[in-house]
Amino acid sequence: MSQKLKFMMISAMYENGGNTTHRMLDGHPELHVYPFESQLGTADHGFHVANDWLSSFIPPRYRYPEFPMHSDLMRDYEMFWDEEMKTLLRAPSRSKFRDADFQLKEDDRRKAFLAYMEGKERTRANLVDAFFHSTFEAWKNLKRTGKEKAYLGYSPVIGVDGDKMVKDFPDGHIIHVVRNPYSGYADTKKRPFPITLNRYGWKWNIMQHMALTFAERYPKQFHIIRFEDIVEDPKKAFTKLCKQLGLRYSDTCTYPSWNGVKLESVYPWGTIRTPTPEANVATMNELNAAEKKEMRALTSVMRRQLGYENW
Numbered sequence: 001m002s003q004k005l006k007f008m009m010i011s012a013m014y015e016n017g018g019n020t021t022h023r024m025l026d027g028h029p030e031l032h033v034y035p036f037e038s039q040l041g042t043a044d045h046g047f048h049v050a051n052d053w054l055s056s057f058i059p060p061r062y063r064y065p066e067f068p069m070h071s072d073l074m075r076d077y078e079m080f081w082d083e084e085m086k087t088l089l090r091a092p093s094r095s096k097f098r099d100a101d102f103q104l105k106e107d108d109r110r111k112a113f114l115a116y117m118e119g120k121e122r123t124r125a126n127l128v129d130a131f132f133h134s135t136f137e138a139w140k141n142l143k144r145t146g147k148e149k150a151y152l153g154y155s156p157v158i159g160v161d162g163d164k165m166v167k168d169f170p171d172g173h174i175i176h177v178v179r180n181p182y183s184g185y186a187d188t189k190k191r192p193f194p195i196t197l198n199r200y201g202w203k204w205n206i207m208q209h210m211a212l213t214f215a216e217r218y219p220k221q222f223h224i225i226r227f228e229d230i231v232e233d234p235k236k237a238f239t240k241l242c243k244q245l246g247l248r249y250s251d252t253c254t255y256p257s258w259n260g261v262k263l264e265s266v267y268p269w270g271t272i273r274t275p276t277p278e279a280n281v282a283t284m285n286e287l288n289a290a291e292k293k294e295m296r297a298l299t300s301v302m303r304r305q306l307g308y309e310n311w
Contacts, residue, residue, distance in 0.1 A: 005032065006150035007128065007172035008245065011159030013207045014200070015187035016179035017227030019270025020256060022154040024234065027252030027260045028242075029145040031152045032136045035102060035259065036084035036269070038153030040065045040128065044079055054160055057203070064161035067124060076127050077113050077134075085135070096268040100258065101141065108138035125168035143260040150245075157207055159222075162214035166221045173245050176211040179227035180311050181299045182284040182292060187271045189286075197291055201298035208302045226306065231275045284311075 008031075012018030019037075026033045042049045042065040050066045061081035071079075088095040089106045112134035120126045132151040136142060150173075158165075159176045166172070181204045188194050195203075214222040223244050229237045238253035256263045256275065267273045287295070296303075296311075303309055 004129070005132075005148060007132070007165070007169040008150050008152045008175065009038075009158055009165060009172075010152065010154040010175045010177060011162075011211070012154075012156060012177035013179075013184060013204050014156055015184045015271050016204075017177045017230065017272060017275070018154050018156055020227070020266050020272050020275045021175065021177045021225070021230060022152070023256035023258060023263060023266055023269055024230070024238070024253050024275075025152055027255075027257040027262075028152075028247065028250050029147045029252070030149050030247050030250075032132070032142075032148045032150070034132070034135065034151070034153040035100070035139075036088070036097060037155055038085075038132075039081040039083055039155050040131065040153070040158065041081045041155075042066055042079040043081060044068065044075070049079065057206070058157050058160055062155050062157050064158060064164045065124060065128065067122075067127060071122075073114055073117050073122070074110070076122075077110055077131075080131055082131075102259075103140040104135070104138050109134045112137040123168075128168065141259070149247075159211050159214065160207065162210070162218065162222050166214075166218050170221070172221060174214070174222045175241065175245075176215070176222065176224045177227055177230075178208055178211070178224060178306055179280075180284065180308050181295055181303070182287055182311065183280050185291075185295060186283045186286040190271065197294055198298070201295055205299055205302045208306060212305060224306075227275075228277070228280065231277050231280060 010018050010022050025031060039061040041061040041063040043060060048060040050060060050063050061083060065080065067076055067079065088097050088102065092098045113130050116130040116133045117126060159174055162174050165174055181201060184204065185197060185200045188200055211224055215224050223241065225237060225241055234254045239249045242249045256266050265273045266275060303311060
């Protein structure tokens with residue numbers, strides 16, 4: 001890959017459709033789409049590097065990376081959290097993606113990472129670029145079109161660091177996906193260790209407030225798309241989004257895929273297995289009346305801002 005590709009990231013509150021959007025953009029001929037969650041957050045020998053006011057709000061793996069001033073490139077590579085990829089490469093039997101036809105050797109990826117950084121300044125932007133470049137350079141059975149102009153990754157709630165990403169990649173894009181909080185919480189409840197309704201509601205509020213702020217501040221780089229619009233009319237939703245991203249629209253955006261192969265279900269890439277309006281409403285209705293009432297009260301302000309005032 002001699003041409004430097006643009007940086008694009010998908011962000012979404014938990015169970016808001018980030019994985020679905022990621023997989024629906026997977027087959028786009030102008031994108032190199034990261035195969036799993038691209039968890040860019042950093043840790044050094046188990047210790048979290050980022051420590052700010054959001055540290056207790058967002059897990060470190062979902063943050064935009066920070067690196068120590070004094071380090072070396074091999075340590076930088078290891079610091080990327082990247083749990084889904086590294087688990088598959090290092091302990092495949094423990095990975096939920098163990099059946100995926102994914103041909104990549106981590107030694108090749110490490111070498112590509114170091115080679116890409118040779119002669120380059122050790123900046124955060126260059127290290128993030130190297131993270132994506134080395135993945136697609138080492139991925140042996142990656143389906144290429146030769147038309148790729150951007151990398152696309154996905155990390156839940158990374159949108160809280162939208163200002164940092166815009167600073168590092170002023171020609172890049174952040175796509176923030178929002179879903180009604182009822183369905184999002186109903187899917188979150190299915191996790192082995194779900195968070196409470198109160199905590200989910202406030203996190204949903206804060207995440208959307210930050211996204212709306214960044215979208216207004218950086219209208220050319222930060223874009224908000226609703227999950228409901230994607231599943232209602234994917235062609236319409238992605239035609240608009242592709243134009244914002246500087247991409248040609250592709251009919252591959254109307255269905256989820258992985259490495260260009262159509263998926264009948266988004267699982268195990270996401271909790272939302274069937275991305276349809278009917279499934280979305282059915283999920284919302286898994287909440288009882290008391291839960292809906294509480295979520296309605298908690299999220300009223302942000303729901304109005306995002307077109308969910310009648311939900």
